[in-house]
Amino acid sequence: MENIIKIKNAVFYAYHGVMSEEQVVGGKFECDVDIYTSFADAAKNDDLTKTVDYSEVYKFIQELVHERKFYLIETLAIHIADKLKHHFEDIHKVTVRVRKHNVPIGGVLDYVEAEVTK
Numbered sequence: 001m002e003n004i005i006k007i008k009n010a011v012f013y014a015y016h017g018v019m020s021e022e023q024v025v026g027g028k029f030e031c032d033v034d035i036y037t038s039f040a041d042a043a044k045n046d047d048l049t050k051t052v053d054y055s056e057v058y059k060f061i062q063e064l065v066h067e068r069k070f071y072l073i074e075t076l077a078i079h080i081a082d083k084l085k086h087h088f089e090d091i092h093k094v095t096v097r098v099r100k101h102n103v104p105i106g107g108v109l110d111y112v113e114a115e116v117t118k
Contacts, residue, residue, distance in 0.1 A: 005035040005054055012065045023069050028101055036093035052090050073098045074114040081118040094118055
């Protein structure tokens with residue numbers, strides 16, 4: 001049986017963007033992650049070691065967001081998804097959404113979001 005663990009609206013201040021100012025000044029980025037895994041044994045035994053530890057996932061994403069600068073949030077989303085799948089063996093599938101507010105496009109919007117499923 002496949003279950004989903006969701007991390008919603010993890011917020012990071014980072015330095016991603018196409019414009020050089022974005023990579024100097026930085027901005028707020030938000031991330032949602034849907035982790036497809038099986039946690040039936042963990043729930044049955046109330047045992048964290050039998051599932052994906054979402055606090056470890058959060059810390060891992062935080063490291064990824066800060067390890068280097070990306071021009072595109074699309075690239076960042078794919079990078080996070082790939083690294084999560086590789087690092088956490090119990091993740092069967094993952095969906096990552098990265099949002100960026102205050103996008104310099106010459107207009108008003110709430111945010112831009114890139115989503116990837118691996």
